[in-house]
Amino acid sequence: MKLDYKKTFYIGLAFFIITIFWQTYDSIITKILIDKFGLNQTWSGVVMALDNVLALFMLPLFGALSDKSNRKRGRRTPYVIVGTIVAAFAFMGLSYMDNVQTARINETIIIDKYEIINDTTVDRQELVYWDTIITDMSTERQSALSSEKIDQSTYDKWEKNVLNKMNVLIDGAGTELKVSELSAIDGLYTVYLSNLAWEVTAQNPFNFILFIVVLFIALVFMSIFRSPAVSLMPDVTMKPLRSKANAVINLMGAAAGVSSLIILTVYGLGGKSYVNYSMAFITVGIIMLVILGVFLWKVKEPKLVEQRVADDETWGITEEEDEIEDAHDLSREKKISLYLILFSVFLWFMGYNAVMTKVSFYAPSVLQLSSFTLPLLIANVTAIIAFIPIGILSTKFGRRKTILFGIVLLAICFGSVFFLSKDTEWIMYIVFGLTGIGWATINVNSYPMVVELAKGSNVGRYTGYYYSFSMAAQIVTPILSGFLMDKINPVILFPYATLFVLSSFITMYFTKHGDSKAEKKTILESFDVDMD
Secondary structure, X not given: OOOOHHHHHHHOHHHHXXXXXXXXXXXXXXXXXXXXXXXXXXXXXXXXXXXXXXXXHHHHHHHHHHHHOOEOOEOOHHHHHHHHHHXXXXXHHHHHHHHHHHHHHHOOOXXXXXXXXXXXXXXXXXXXXXXXXXXXXXXXXXXXXHOOXXXXXXXXXXXXXXXXXXXXXXXXXXXXXXXXXXXXHHHHHHHXXXXXXXXXXXXXXXXXXXXXXXXXXXXXXXXXXXXXXXXXXXXXOOHXXXXXXXXXXXXXXXXXXXXXXXXHHHOOOOOOOOOOOHHHHHHHHHHHHHHHXXXXXXXXXXXXXXXXXXXXXXXXXXXXXXXXXXHHHOOHHHHHHHHHHHHHHHHHHHHHHHHHHHHHHHHHHOOOOOOOHHHHHHHHHHHHHHHHXXXXXXXXXXXXXXHXXXXXXXXXXXXXXXXXXXXXXXXXXXXXXXXXXXXXXXXXXXXXXXXXXXXXXXXXXXXXXXXXXXXXXXHHHHHHHHHHHHHOOHHHHHHHHHHHXXXXXXXXHOOOOOOOXXXXXXXXXXXXXXXX
């Protein structure tokens, strides 16, 4: 029994489309919302959670619908076609609104103030530097109030949330700011710049509304085909080979993530604010359409499903397609394991997604990294290297044990970032390299554990369960983490992520089903997916 890697590679093209979209989305949409439209961390988190709100309902729905579909191209492929085409064109359409808002920002004082705060020729830890910055900022706000560009309420809010907090940091410093104090004061000044951008948006909100509408269309159609696309792998792969196949699928996703980050780096969009993202939107949209063309050329879904059924019969592992309809029909022990796996998914996505949606802000604003794309690029590269070995190791040691190792590694990585500063930024690259390995270890094995409990007729339904819990976390965590970053300090991000990742260790530890046996006795016994 061997995995057909070539076949799995072509199936993974659908996941490549999904991931290059989401990597680009996570990397630049948050920055556009905060830097150009002026949303705060909380409200940008609300917008970033919008796709997950949609997915919470749409992924199970379209997963189940695709289970029941019977089209000439197969159950899953038609959804991939429609979803990709509309989402790609909508994503490219965002470039227009980005152009308009960038032009408006360039006509304001925001650019000059941004360049001042990023002046590399001065010692930014000196108190006299920040005294000048605060004086300039106060003068501008008082002028805006007296000219009625802002009202008293807006001024008071800025004074409370920005000015007073900056003064506390300055007053509590010694001869110069500590690294942690500098990170905090940088974050507060970024809030001030976002306030200025929001005032530009509020003067003429139509462009912002149009941006949200087109973004909503892209998110809806991405939600339509995600479950069907992911369900395609277990449709055409025998159960014992799914961890290895999922490793290949995730490798394709990591390759897509690297492609997205390379695009952003080549266009010079990795760390700066107020840059034009048009080429990124257009390039990614075109790539999605091209990859779709290759996918349709190489993947003949009905033929591949027939081959998998024949392979099942050859190896004596054919199952009754209608034996189990949904989770309610599982045995009590398997049902408990399913819930524990799904809660584990929720918890580690609470931690991981918070970092992924906020790191484009955190890296340049708190750690003063020149580019947020480089740590992410390293994480994706190490994940690519690790995926295939992890798939093999999980076959030997079991999915559950492999996931537990990944959880511990990921928690250590996230926890260590809290202690980093600009002076130790090189450690950030090592940390994110290990983060890629930790996340790959979790990701390769978690989805197969869920669909291992499904029957062939309801893989799409179980895929929907998996994504419902991951998306529920991704609804909550951008808002909750953003709220805590606004109310406490931006440096709370990584302790927050660490806590949730560690919590998932507990739920996964007590999971008893959905694994494959680490110790194999005979060929047929090796197909037993329940743990002793």
